[in-house]
Amino acid sequence: MTKELKRYSREEIAKVRGQDEEDLWQHNKPDDLWIIIDSYVYNLSDFVDAHPGGEAVLLMDDIAGQDVTETFFGLHAMEVLLKPMAQKMIIGQVEGEEPSVHYPKVGELSKVPYAEPAWLVEHFHSPYYTESHRRFQKAMRVFCEEHVFPVAEACEANGKRPDIELVKLMGENGLNAMRLGPGKHLRGRKLFGDVKPEEFDYFHEMIITQELSRCGLRGFMDALQGGMVIGLPPVINFGSDEMKKEIVEPVFRGEKFISLAITEAFAGSDVMGLRTFAQKTEDGQHYIVNGTKKWITNGHFADYFTTAVRTEEGFAVLLIPRSLGVQTRQIHTSYSTTAGTAFVMFNNIKVPAKYLIGEDGMGIPIILSNFNHERWVMCCGTIRGARGILEILMKWIHQRKVFGRPLTSQAVVRQKMAFLLAQAEAAQSYLEHLTYQMNKMSYREQSKYLAGPLAFLKAWSTRVSHEVADNAVQIMGGRGLTRTGMGRKIENYNRNYKYDAVLGGTEEVLADLGIRQSFRFFPNDVKL
Template sequence: MSAQPNQKKEYKRVSRDEVAKHNKPDDLWIIVDSYVYDLSDFIDVHPGGEAVLQQPDIAGQDATETFFGLHNVAILQRPGTQKMIVGQIEGEESEVRYPQAGELSQVPYAEPTWLLPKYKSPYYNESHRRLQREMRTLVDKYVTPEAQVREADGKRPDPKLVQMFGKLGLNAMRLGPGKHLHGRKLFADIKPEEFDYFHEMIITQELTRCGYRGFMDGFNGGMVIGLPPILNFGSDDLKKEIVEPVLAGEKFISLAITEAFAGSDVMGLKTYAKKTEDGEHYIVNGTKKWITNGHFADYFTTAVRTDEGFGVILIPRALGVETRQLHTSYSTSAGTAFVMFNNIKVPSRYLVGVDGMGIPIVLSNFNHERWVMCCGVSRGSRAVCEVLFKWMMQRKVFGKPLSNQAVVRQKLGFLFAQNEACQAYLENITYQMNNMDYKDQAKHLAGQIALMKAWMTRVSHEVADNGVQIMGGRGLTKTGLGAPIEMYNRTYKFDAILGGTEEIMADLGVRQAIRAFPKDARL
């Protein structure tokens, strides 16, 4: 993010009468937020055409209201735009807040309450707040600019950025608390022994703020779900070979479970691993589909059928794995792929855990994966509502601010309430995770997390639907003010499908409750 225009230099003071004289196509000035812009050389390339700038209420006039009805403040922060500034209106100062890297939003409901000065929370300490501050600055300076470029060109996230995260300890921190953090220097001077799920939640939510869903899955999303089975069940030799290169960003890993034959029905997968007679190798045949990061992964943590039932095998791409990129409704920067295993000969040492115990290994990671998705869904919905609130406050319709429309206020009111409820639900579950061991989490939280995910994705549906209704045609346009809404509307459904569909999640939550239902309970 660039600095506010008047933070860089003192501009010459100009009278409004002087600006009014510059109202011709070859000599065109306008005023936006007290700054005077010379558009004489820009008019020919103006994306909206010359006629817009030549209108009598714009050429030589104060176009602040018109500008913010069509554009966002980021355009004024671009170096090219700032070069057009020739002065500032005498006796006037800027009234617009120009966002700076790392700062909190001042818009009501744009931030979770624990970040606001007048609110208290029992969940967060100084280490959480320090992490949030430093993480936001890091994301604003490095992640968001990269995400914008990759969203446009569809290429994979820059490995150098992933490697930077590795050096900062953030790749390891994205996997939650655990032994893998011991002895590491972590970002924001967090001590490994104090790192908890709230720290991880903060990292995920700050990353989510960039708003580019495809990029965020591409930005090591495969590691978050593909590496834990190796950490938790892999042999010491396997961990020694794989873990550090992946955490350093030198190698990339993905989780390969879903098939065209079996999505949420994990038991229905058909990829088969036949053990050789000498027991030294597995011969793997089959395909996987919709594999996040699969197109550029070096390793595939793969669920397979075996003679013993089910197993998990880590399969290096170098053994002959082929991938084909899939084009989904979000950016190809995610590397979503169709993966083909054709007679791949995998050394038995790449077996994860025990042959025949594949399903427990696969299921063991689902709670954390779904919880991470909830962290992102909650923050993503909130970010969209901030855009909608800003739009409502600066847009005019029928000669009046959009905020005068009661129906729009009602829509936003319900969205605000649901966002607050999502965060409160998430914080409660996160607190329980911090106070339960792995076994108790599986017993008591699997259903809770499943229900939370199902409900949050329903909330995101409401946000997406109402977002388009409030923004109108802009909410369907990939550029301009409505771009965040269009992207959200195009990509929010991923979280309702990945990691288990809403229907499967709701059913899981109820089935777990049925198992815990007391036998003596009656109406």
């Protein structure tokens, strides 16, 4: 609050109640309606007709002309008071009083217990994070709150793809390249947060994903270059120099977009069951591709498709430009259309052989090569997303009263929160443990030793999400089912959390993968 405000004394008002024209308690009529919220005096006279709850609510005896701080925070989120319309209604402040509610500043850490991962909490320590990580987190949080979250909210409302200018801004700052993890693609780049390419590691990348996930909008997280994160690595790791020169930098700059096209109506987690076929021409210069792909993230606005196909040699991966005649149709799923989830059609698409990624017949190893990283990224977002919901619930149970007492007085609510918070903490710890292993292992070692643990982590973290989503609705009640107001992020989460339990391998498939991986290392000479 920067403008000079008139001060009103509560004692003075009480003494002259009903006599002085400045008496706050007199302002309780439709054309003359004031209230107090957190020491500020609001003139609602011009807002009565526009109030979403109707005129009658504002004219209640315990609302009109009264201090309604407790009532307000039992019905509305603090963000309502920060909107320009609400700020314009402020005409004064109670003399000798200051706001009792903390209004967060851009980039600051939450003061709510367990709202932040332990490594960000004062008095707690971690062996994993360096000063570079801490500086980077601070810069990333400011960037997200200033540039990303406003776009996320707008896209969630209108269902449109993320603003191109935001993607380009991330490209200018090196963030698009950084989202693919450490590697040779970062050499010589200027990275966001003054991180040197040689010091950038998976914890830096985790910070990017977890800070972005704080927007609380799962559809937008996929929309914001989700296709690039999983579709570009095969090109970088197995594509020809000519291919990489054509698309890598344009994608990193936000000028072109790419999707990973593996899943089909015929084959989801069963990659070996895909039917899209690429017939090589007699002269060997082209592949004729026929088939369809389904549920392709960013597919509706992608310029390139990293496509898994069958060939006469077995399986292959082709980079197929949309310009060759690829058609897409948007799929309307339970989360926002901003992700551009698409049904992709390849009808006699003539693809030059130069767009073959790696070798014909080596498609399966190429397809599998990025699964560990993809699943790890999903775990980063899933686990941080659950924590964001728990922060909302912690605030809610402290300000909501039922039967004359706050929700914190209900033993059943305390028990629910205890188990949910413990699971969130455990999930983050498991994630940090595996992230540390990724930093210490070569790519080949990761493929051998971490496929099982990462499969376990993803399957378990989405079970945690399930518990969080279910209990969040029970604790929030009707608000948890409403797309606007205090519970809108709970409703959004409950509608979207299942994506991570299906995408990148279902819980059941990954749990089985994890246990089968453990069997591979079971010693033959051990008996009960």
